[in-house]
Amino acid sequence: GAGVSQSPSNKVTEKGKDVELRCDPISGHTALYWYRQSLGQGLEFLIYFQGNSAPDKSGLPSDRFSAERTGGSVSTLTIQRTQQEDSAVYLCASSQDANYGYTFGSGTRLTVV
Amino acid sequence: DQQVKQNSPSLSVQEGRISILNCDYTNSMFDYFLWYKKYPAEGPTFLISISSIKDKNEDGRFTVFLNKSAKHLSLHIVPSQPGDSAVYFCAANSGGGTSYGKLTFGQGTILTVHP
Numbered sequence: 001g002a003g004v005s006q007s008p009s010n011k012v013t014e015k016g017k018d019v020e021l022r023c024d025p026i027s028g029h030t031a032l033y034w035y036r037q038s039l040g041q042g043l044e045f046l047i048y049f050q051g052n053s054a055p056d057k058s059g060l061p062s063d064r065f066s067a068e069r070t071g072g073s074v075s076t077l078t079i080q081r082t083q084q085e086d087s088a089v090y091l092c093a094s095s096q097d098a099n100y101g102y103t104f105g106s107g108t109r110l111t112v113v
Numbered sequence: 114d115q116q117v118k119q120n121s122p123s124l125s126v127q128e129g130r131i132s133i134l135n136c137d138y139t140n141s142m143f144d145y146f147l148w149y150k151k152y153p154a155e156g157p158t159f160l161i162s163i164s165s166i167k168d169k170n171e172d173g174r175f176t177v178f179l180n181k182s183a184k185h186l187s188l189h190i191v192p193s194q195p196g197d198s199a200v201y202f203c204a205a206n207s208g209g210g211t212s213y214g215k216l217t218f219g220q221g222t223i224l225t226v227h228p
Binding site for chain 1: 154159
């Protein structure tokens with residue numbers, strides 16, 4: 001597609017449930033990133049994929065968070081046993097050209113009630 | 114530990130005047146800096162970048178200045194337009210002079226340009 005696509009755009013879930021967030025990067029982009037933005041905060045790095053491997057997953061806040069990427073394309077971010085502090089906008093970005101910044105998707109707004 | 118700081122949460126300017134957004138960083142390993150613009154309900158969009166080997170990069174109405182000794186960069190928008198009203202994020206990485214890899218973002222500055 002023309003841009004980075006994320007689904008769902010909004011997700012409300014009950015505390016303790018698992019959620020999956022999906023990212024479709026721009027075709028041909030080998031690098032894929034997940035960030036999140038909590039209320040009033042800047043963007044916080046979560047994980048970086050190069051192809052299907054994740055050379056940097058240092059930003060995942062706890063072992064409840066995991067992510068995978070298959071076929072060098074689609075990525076899913078899974079949050080198990082969601083907590084209220086997980087409420088945030090989760091942003092995915094992809095990159096191909098080293099001289100330009102990433103292209104971000106519009107994000108998934110996750111609300112844990 | 115906030116390695117990239119945007120100390121002004123908001124900035125208000127008149128249309129046609131200059132907007133100056135500031136950003137400070139603490140990590141001397143950062144060698145590539147970027148500015149992103151974000152409208153509500155949209156993802157951030159890349160605006161302009163600068164490598165640490167330069168002190169200025171210009172693209173149309175947007176200029177980024179880098180002062181490595183002060184660990185400070187700024188984004189100048191001249192002339193400012195109402196459509197520039199958005200949240201502006203400063204970001205940095207140590208990607209060997211490229212944008213690859215993890216970016217560390219500031220908290221953002223809300224720019225409002227009044228007609």
